[in-house]
Amino acid sequence: MEEKKAYEQEAESQVKDETMEAADTAVNAADAAEQAAGGTEASEEESPDEDTGAGADVDADASGKDAGDQSGKNGFFRKKDKKDKKDEKIEELNDRVRRQMAEFDNFRKRTEKEKSQMFETGARSIIEKILPVIDNFERGLTALPEEEKGTPFADGMEKIYKQMMTVLDEAGVRVIETEGKEFDPNFHNAVMHIDDESFGENIIAEEFQKGYTYRDSVVRHSMVKVAN
Secondary structure, three states, X not given: OHHHHHHHHHHHHHHHHHHHXXXXXXXXXHHXXXXXXXXXXXXXXXXXXXXXXXXXXXXXXXXXXXXXHHHHHHHHHHHHXXXXXXXXXXXXXXXXXXXXXXXXXXXXXXXXXXXXXXXXXXXXXXXXXXXXXXXXXXXXHHOOOHHHOOOHHHHHHHHHHHHHHHHHHHOOEEEXXXXXXXXXXXXXEEEXXXXXXXXXXXXXXXXXXXXXXXXXXXXXXXXXXXXX
């Protein structure tokens, strides 16, 4: 009886131990299942955050695109303003060059005119100094005695006189015509008047001193006698 009782107690104790192990196993399994379920819910709750992050990325991309577009527009306007300023500067420089060219052209024309006037003034001054020498040549040839005409000396004087008149003619110096011409105060200087019916009214009867012009301007008026 005692052995049977001991055996029953031992069996009962073993059953209790196995029951406790089974209970512990069930509890551990339940905990594991609960932890697994909690992890799944956490993942599901974190999903919106991830979606929110993606949305934020999209918003960030959109904002970056808008910012890029705005930056591009600003760059376009800056380039346009820069181009406009460049065109204005080019136009300003072109206008300055045109003005300087016009001023230079006016300066060139004015300088040429002044040079021409200076040349004519100098030429007139030289011609005025030469004319008395021509007058003396003419007086000497006119006063030459008949017996000395045709001599080497007279011929030399005549050639020198003709050469000087040729040079003056080539330089633009012309003798003012007088005898038989109507008196013109622009070219003639009347120093004497006579009453002579053989001449027409206001006609030059005699020339006392030759007058000359240089390039259509009078260097010296002719000194003449005019018939009334």
